[in-house]
Amino acid sequence: MREASATARLLRFLLAATDPVRAEADGLVAADGRRHAAAPGVLDEAVRLGLVRRSAAGLAAAPEARAWLKRRLAGGGDAFAGQHRALDDVTLPGGGGRERACVNRLESPLSALARLKEKSGEAWLPGEAIAAGERLHADFMRAGLQPRLTMRWEPRLAGRQKGEAGAAREIADTAVAARLRVARAVAAIGPELSGVALDVCCFMKGLETVERERQWPARSAKLMLRAALMALSRHYAPPPARARAHAWGAEGYRPDASGIGGG
Incomplete structure (x- = not known):
């Protein structure tokens, strides 16, 4: 366990370096002057595992190092799944207000676009645009509009009584409200642009x-x-919010209404 922790510290140091790291007698030295006192045995084991590569230029983390480090930080029996997660806390609209939720950014349909940058260094998609797409996705899922991937085995008319509207009777109030929000959002986007928003944000299609x-x-x-x-x-x-105009007058003051009524 202690050796694994030392390996994790070594990999974090190497992954943070933009250039190969020099190995000196008292430890490792990065190009920016940062130092790391890695034990020789830890470094040799990392090289043996294929996590660190030696070259004439110095030491560098192997492509497998980042995945190994994610599994190490995830821990437990779900370590492999943790390697493919980027969990984050977000606030989403709910039936009774706003709700906190934990989402995997790597599963977000907008995760790749959220990392794009303009030449100036600013985000290609503003934060409010990313949040809007995720809010549309959340309402779409809450409304139960996603296509089914498995077969429904219950009878088609099961539970339906004479004079009732069939499946619509079973829709929860929260789903109905979510469907209304999706419909209003689609109308606000417009027919020319709503299709691509639904494809990417809701049906998780790539560009x-x-x-x-x-x-x-x-x-x-x-x-x-x-x-x-x-x-x-x-x-x-x-x-x-619209600013409300207030007027104060002394006792006996009457507003001028000569321009009202067009008379």
Whole structure:
């Protein structure tokens, strides 16, 4: 256990370095001057496991190092699944207000787009656009609109009574409210852009898949999605509060109403 912890510290040091690290008598030295006192046995074991590579330029973390470190930090029997997670706490709208939830950013349909940067270094998609797409996805899932991946074995008319509306009777109030929110969001985006937003945010399709299915030019879906999410973020944003005008008058004051009524 202690050796694994020492290996994890070594890998974190190497992964943070942008250039190969020099091995000196008293430890490792990065190009920016950072130092790490790694025991020779720990370094040799990391090299033997294929986590660290030696070259003429120095030491560097192998591509497998990051996955090993994620499994190590996840711990427990779910370590392999933890390697493929990037958990984060978010706030989502719920039936009775706002709810806290834990989401895996790597499963988010917008995770790759959220990492894109402009030439200036700013995010290609603003945070409010990413949040709008995730809110649409949450409402879509809460509404039960996602396609079924398994067969339903119960009879088609099971539980239906004479004069009732069938399956609509079984829809929960929260699902109905979520469906209304999805419908309003789609209407706010508009018919020209709502399709790509639903494909990516709700049906989890990649941009290349959207372009192939819709026969769009390459890289056009990314621009269409950005416009759709910006429109969606404006829909979700609360309207600005209107300033109320107040007038104070002394005793006997009467407002001038000569311009009212057009008389």
